[in-house]
Amino acid sequence: MNVKPAITVMSSRQFNHDTAGAKRAARQGPVFITDRGEPTHVLITKAEFDRLDQEKKAAEDKKPFRSIAEALADNRPEADFDWEVPEFKQPFKGYDFEH
Numbered sequence: 227m228n229v230k231p232a233i234t235v236m237s238s239r240q241f242n243h244d245t246a247g248a249k250r251a252a253r254q255g256p257v258f259i260t261d262r263g264e265p266t267h268v269l270i271t272k273a274e275f276d277r278l279d280q281e282k283k284a285a286e287d288k289k290p291f292r293s294i295a296e297a298l299a300d301n302r303p304e305a306d307f308d309w310e311v312p313e314f315k316q317p318f319k320g321y322d323f324e325h
Contacts, residue, residue, distance in 0.1 A: 232254040
């Protein structure tokens with residue numbers, strides 16, 4: 227049975243005045259800290275952070291390795307076109323950034 231964690235919302239002022247209360251609340255679930263009504267920070271326990279970090283690492287381990295070419299590949303039909311690299315007739319002499 228999965229029990230959803232309790233979510234607590236505190237203003238920055240509340241957090242500054244009751245840090246111990248915020249830490250206690252974080253044992254039950256995430257504590258969202260707001261500035262002017264907008265959530266800006268989330269307080270979680272170290273154990274929860276470690277659990278989330280392990281989940282992230284496990285998900286990354288499941289991803290197959292992709293080369294840069296595979297990552298940039300575009301399999302859409304409209305992306306398939308012929309392109310020839312232009313041939314340089316003269317040696318490169320650098321750019322003139324003044325003009």
